[in-house]
Amino acid sequence: MNKHLLSINDVSREDIVRILDTAESFREVGTRVIKKVPALRGRTVVNLFYENSTRTRISFELAAKRLSADVINFTTSGTSVAKGESLKDTALTLQAMGADAIVIRHSSSGSPYTLTKWVRGSVLNAGDGTHEHPTQALLDLYTIREKLGRFEELRVAIIGDVLHSRVARSLSFALVKMGAEVTLVGPPTLIPPDAQAWGVQVSYDIDGVLPKVGVCYMLRVQRERQRQQYFPSVREYAHLFGLTRERVGMLPEGSLIMHPGPMNRGVEIDSDVADLPQAVMEEQVTNGIAVRMSLLYLMLGGAGTEAVSGDE
Amino acid sequence: MGSAQLLDEGEIRRAVTRIAHEILERNHGAESVVLIGIAARGDDLARRLAGEIERIEGVKLPVGALDITFYRDDIGMRGEAPEVHETRIDFDINGKVVVLVDDVLFSGRTIRAAMDALVDFGRPAAIQLAVLVDRGHRELPIRADYVGKNAPTRKDEIVRVAVKEVDGEDSVVVEEPR
Numbered sequence: 001m002n003k004h005l006l007s008i009n010d011v012s013r014e015d016i017v018r019i020l021d022t023a024e025s026f027r028e029v030g031t032r033v034i035k036k037v038p039a040l041r042g043r044t045v046v047n048l049f050y051e052n053s054t055r056t057r058i059s060f061e062l063a064a065k066r067l068s069a070d071v072i073n074f075t076t077s078g079t080s081v082a083k084g085e086s087l088k089d090t091a092l093t094l095q096a097m098g099a100d101a102i103v104i105r106h107s108s109s110g111s112p113y114t115l116t117k118w119v120r121g122s123v124l125n126a127g128d129g130t131h132e133h134p135t136q137a138l139l140d141l142y143t144i145r146e147k148l149g150r151f152e153e154l155r156v157a158i159i160g161d162v163l164h165s166r167v168a169r170s171l172s173f174a175l176v177k178m179g180a181e182v183t184l185v186g187p188p189t190l191i192p193p194d195a196q197a198w199g200v201q202v203s204y205d206i207d208g209v210l211p212k213v214g215v216c217y218m219l220r221v222q223r224e225r226q227r228q229q230y231f232p233s234v235r236e237y238a239h240l241f242g243l244t245r246e247r248v249g250m251l252p253e254g255s256l257i258m259h260p261g262p263m264n265r266g267v268e269i270d271s272d273v274a275d276l277p278q279a280v281m282e283e284q285v286t287n288g289i290a291v292r293m294s295l296l297y298l299m300l301g302g303a304g305t306e307a308v309s310g311d312e
Numbered sequence: 313m314g315s316a317q318l319l320d321e322g323e324i325r326r327a328v329t330r331i332a333h334e335i336l337e338r339n340h341g342a343e344s345v346v347l348i349g350i351a352a353r354g355d356d357l358a359r360r361l362a363g364e365i366e367r368i369e370g371v372k373l374p375v376g377a378l379d380i381t382f383y384r385d386d387i388g389m390r391g392e393a394p395e396v397h398e399t400r401i402d403f404d405i406n407g408k409v410v411v412l413v414d415d416v417l418f419s420g421r422t423i424r425a426a427m428d429a430l431v432d433f434g435r436p437a438a439i440q441l442a443v444l445v446d447r448g449h450r451e452l453p454i455r456a457d458y459v460g461k462n463a464p465t466r467k468d469e470i471v472r473v474a475v476k477e478v479d480g481e482d483s484v485v486v487e488e489p490r
Contacts, residue, residue, distance in 0.1 A: 001392065025379060025396045034432040037382035067382075297382075301393025 001298045004123045006112050008134045008173040016178065020142050023287070023294035029066065030290055040067040043300050046099040047073045048090070049126070050081070050106040055261055055285070056126050056135075060103045063292035069300070072099075087111060091118040100300055104128070122299045130164050130225065135295065136260055137170035139288040141178065143280055144215055146287070147256055151178035157209045159185040160219030160241060160268050163192050164226065167260045168219055172198050185209050186219075186241060189230040206241055210250040218243050218259045218268045234267055243269045248276065256280055318445065318463050318471070319484040327460030328357065331442050332364035334458050339409055342371040344437070346405060349413040350426055351379045351397035356477040357444060358413040376401035378412075383425035399429075406434040411458075415473040417443040420454035445484055447471050 001018070002010055011019075029037055045064040047057050057073065064071045074094070081090060087106075094102060101122040104112050109129030116123045127133040141151075148154060156175055162168045162184050175182050182200040184191055195202050203209050210216065221237065231237045243257065251257075257269075257279040265271040273279065319327065339345050342365055349358030355377035362375045379397040387394065412426055427439060442458035447465040461484075465471060468489040474481050 022396050025381075025399065028399050029382070032432060033434075037432070038428070039382040039384075039387055043388075297396075298393045301387050302391055303388055 003299065004116055005134055005295060006123065006125045007132050008137050008170045013177055016141065019138055019291065019294050019298060020145060022298060023142055023290040026290040026293040030286065036066050036068060038068045039297055040069040040300055043069040043100040044098055045069045045071050045101045045103065045296065046094050047071065048102050048104045049075050053105055056105065059288045060126060060292055063289050063296055067293055067296055087115065088118055091115055095119045101296065124295065127166055131166055132170045133166040134170050135292055136167050137174040139284060139291040140171055140258060141174055142287045142291050143258065143284050147280060148214060151175065151180045154180040154215065155213045156180050156215040156217060157183050157185050157213045158217045158219065159206060161190045161221050162186050162219065163190045164222040165219045171217065172200050176200065183209050187231050206247065207250065210247055211252065213251065213255060215256045215258060216243065216251055220260065220262065221264055221267050238267050242267060243273050245270060245273060248273055258284060315485045315487040317483060317485050319461060321482040324444065324482045327444060328360050329364050331458045331460060332361050332368060335411055336365060336369055342369050342373055344408050345411060346374045346403060346408045347411050347413055348376040348378050348401060350422060351377050353473055353475050353478060354414040356475045357415060361413060374403040376403065378426055378429055380422055380425040380429055383428045385421060385425065401433055404434060405430065405436050407437050409438045409440065410436040411440045411442055413442045415444050416471050417446045417456050418449055420450045420452035423454050424452050444473060445471055
């Protein structure tokens with residue numbers, strides 16, 4: 001297991017399987033009356049969030065707490081960052097306070113890499129700019145494996161605003177690594193020009209792709225990241241690329257509908273589609289806690305290189 | 313490098329049968345008894361004990377599997393995070409007599425962790441301990457209620473238990489340290 005989790009590209013296929021297998025045990029912990037184990041007692045996990053995020057931060061917070069680690073939430077509004085402190089000085093402060101792991105979300109791609117130069121603990125990328133969101137990809141892999149049992153010969157369509165989506169990047173890399181076939185679907189303006197190099201296919205025709213996929217992964221239209229007009233109107237986007245009831249009818253029997261959340265109901269996904277039984281967004285959230293517990297356990301549960309051998 | 317057989321297939325079978333009788337005797341039957349095996353191999357032995365008890369008494373006892381990894385006292389002291397096994401306890405343990413089942417009793421630290429884990433599932437009326445081999449060298453005040461074989465060993469020797477379900481054969485051997 002690597003010390004840091006910065007990009008899915010750094011994680012081997014074997015380690016992905018190990019992360020998912022270990023997450024299964026944590027799913028079981030999540031079904032107990034007492035949903036907490038003492039595995040990481042005395043460890044400190046810092047959530048360092050430079051971008052607003054409720055879902056991911058709460059998920060990491062719960063994951064660390066269910067492992068009995070101490071959690072500090074460091075958000076940027078109303079803190080030293082608002083007073084002008086640099087990432088480096090914040091990192092050095094957290095380091096001096098003894099953080100064993102720092103979970104960072106930042107609007108600049110690559111900032112988690114930079115952070116690893118200043119801290120001794122593990123760094124987990126919880127989303128950096130339009131670069132990557134590896135823990136989301138891992139929880140999506142877990143959900144797909146749990147529901148469909150395989151990645152080989154599985155076709156996945158990732159649909160929507162791929163250009164601004166770190167989820168789409170991480171998930172594409174992860175799925176290709178595990179042997180699935182990925183097709184990116186969206187208006188040409190929202191498909192990154194280098195997408196062919198990811199080992200995926202590209203299509204601009206959602207209705208041609210849907211009848212062939214086992215997973216239909218809808219992306220949020222990220223209007224806050226769009227610095228120019230990428231499509232004429234939200235209504236036209238919903239009409240051309242939204243997942244409507246009619247389009248759900250094109251999906252093969254047994255396929256999944258996924259979305260990383262938060263959803264724009266009525267834009268990329270119709271409201272009643274989001275509530276269908278094959279839409280597994282709630283399972284994605286539940287699995288997210290187990291997968292993040294698995295990561296924290298595997299990254300912080302060892303002694304690193306200064307190993308002291310135990311009994312047995 | 314030497315290794316000596318401690319128990320063969322027949323001896324393991326007879327030990328399991330005897331322990332099954334002892335559990336029934338001690339608890340005046342099988343009522344409110346549940347078996348929980350510690351992964352890995354303790355859960356296989358727990359299923360065998362349940363099979364024997366069903367044969368003797370005609371009662372099917374609930375059997376669970378418990379992984380104690382998250383309760384270990386040496387997390388963060390080993391190089392890598394220890395490997396995790398499955399925990400499956402799909403019955404209520406409140407007010408029950410829980411018989412913990414493990415293959416080898418050694419330092420007692422695994423049993424300490426198992427008791428901590430059990431308490432997170434409920435409040436049993438009592439916890440008893442059944443082991444196939446007690447090899448001594450306790451580091452905690454823990455003893456077994458049911459023992460297949462007491463085997464004095466040196467602390468640096470390795471006791472290896474194989475069960476058909478996992479390893480394809482039933483045996484217990486003592487190996488010299490490498």
